[in-house]
Amino acid sequence: MNNPSNPTSIIAPYIESFLQEKRTSGFDYRTEELLLLRFDRYCYERKLRNAEIAKDFLQDWCMKLDTECNSQLSKRISVVRRLLLHMVSLGVETYIPRNDVHRELVLPHIFTDKELKELFIAVDGYIPKSPSFVHRRMANEYRIIFRMLYCCGLRNSECCGIPTECVDLESGTLMVLDSKGHKDRLVKMADDLTELCRRYWEYIGTWFGYSPKWFFPGKNPENHIPNTSVDMAFTRIWETTPSARQCNNKPTPHDLRFTFITDRINEWAKEGTDVNAMMPYLQKYVGHKSLEETYYYYHTSSGLYDVISKFDSLSDVVIPEVKA
Incomplete structure (x- = not known):
């Protein structure tokens, strides 16, 4: 929030305290922070002089953009609504917008056996455009990540952020920590997936010369591979499959x-x-x-x-x- 490249509005201190409160309670709030930075710029550019925000001031913020779907608009309104409720709790008299946006029900894409086969053939043959060793190493990570998502039913964030110490390649189990709802759970892998993970981990050990903290290290091995990197790689790889040309909706991990x-x-x-x-x-x-x-x-x-x-x-x- 104090990055000089970002304008700082009069409500910046409230955003800081709101984020601190949420993170103290165990929430990640990285996506929400980006939206709050946008709202901070919105307030700065409109020369907000008083933290007591009126209804009219929020009118443009609550308007749907051409590039947005209903769920994105709802998220944008919701996070600001929570910020303003936080400000009210601190004694600031401000308008609280309603979030009446009807979220669109987006039906999931259920892959056929043919589509799954094409996807895994494509990821196994994926060669990144960048010839760097790091991108080649991450291409090997995608091969395991996509299989874990399907074979274990993991969420993308759970798979990307699994620590090495939570993967038992002897028993073929994963310990998913502090997942959605702040629950831990043990996930058993199939034997063939476990064997693929063993071979992958041998490759990672040879590549680094040590065992990284994360089972799927990012470009900087101190951090795990970001969800967004997996999302983008998935789209690139899926679009190379024959089935992608006949698919009306856009699948996601x-x-x-x-x-x-x-x-x-x-x-x-x-x-x-x-x-x-x-x-x-x-x-x-x-x-x-x-x-x-x-x-x-x-x-x-x-x-x-x-x-x-x-x-x-x-x-x-x-x-x-x-x-x-």
């Missing part, structure tokens, strides 16, 4: 997690397994706070209902109505 959940349930249904009995195990494995959250995941998965609905005795139980 998170869709590999959706596909993992969908595929597990599809397999259970086809095998005649009691899906309802298995759901608590799946909930714990993927780190959901409640069964309803897991139900919601595949309630929005277009590829699931066609399979489950064939089993009349299960369909009403396994796909309950879940509100967005």
Whole structure:
């Protein structure tokens, strides 16, 4: 916030104290900080002279930009709303905007077997444009990361930020620490994925000459590989596949997690397994706070209902109505 290249408005001290409060409570708030920096510039450029912000002053901030979707606008309003509530708690009389933006329901992309095969062939053959050793090393990381996202149903942030000490290559387990909802969980890997991880880690050890702190080190090995790097690499690699040309929506790494959940349930249904009995195990494995959250995941998965609905005795139980 004190970077001289960024304008500092009259509310900058409140932004600082708000961020400190959130981080003391255990929240990361890096994305929110970027939005608050934008709001700081917004206030500076409009020459805000008083921290007591009026409704009219926020009108432009609450307008949807041409480059935004509803969820981005909602996020932008929401983080400023929380900042202003913080200011009110400190005795500042300021207007609190409502967040009435209707978030668009974006259906996940559930990968077909053909698409998954093409994706993994593409990532295994991926050669970065930069010939540097660092980019070549990170290309090897992508091969494992994409497989972990699909085979273990991890969130992108969980996979990128896993410490080396939390990966047990003997037992083939991952300890996911302080995940969403501040919960830890143990994730078992399949034998073939464990073997790939062992070979990958031998490569990393040879490359560095020591064991880095992070299982997936970034360009600076003191930091883990950023989520954004994985997002961008995923897009580049996916767009080289034959299926990308026939795909109407744009898949993301998170869709590999959706596909993992969908595929597990599809397999259970086809095998005649009691899906309802298995759901608590799946909930714990993927780190959901409640069964309803897991139900919601595949309630929005277009590829699931066609399979489950064939089993009349299960369909009403396994796909309950879940509100967005």
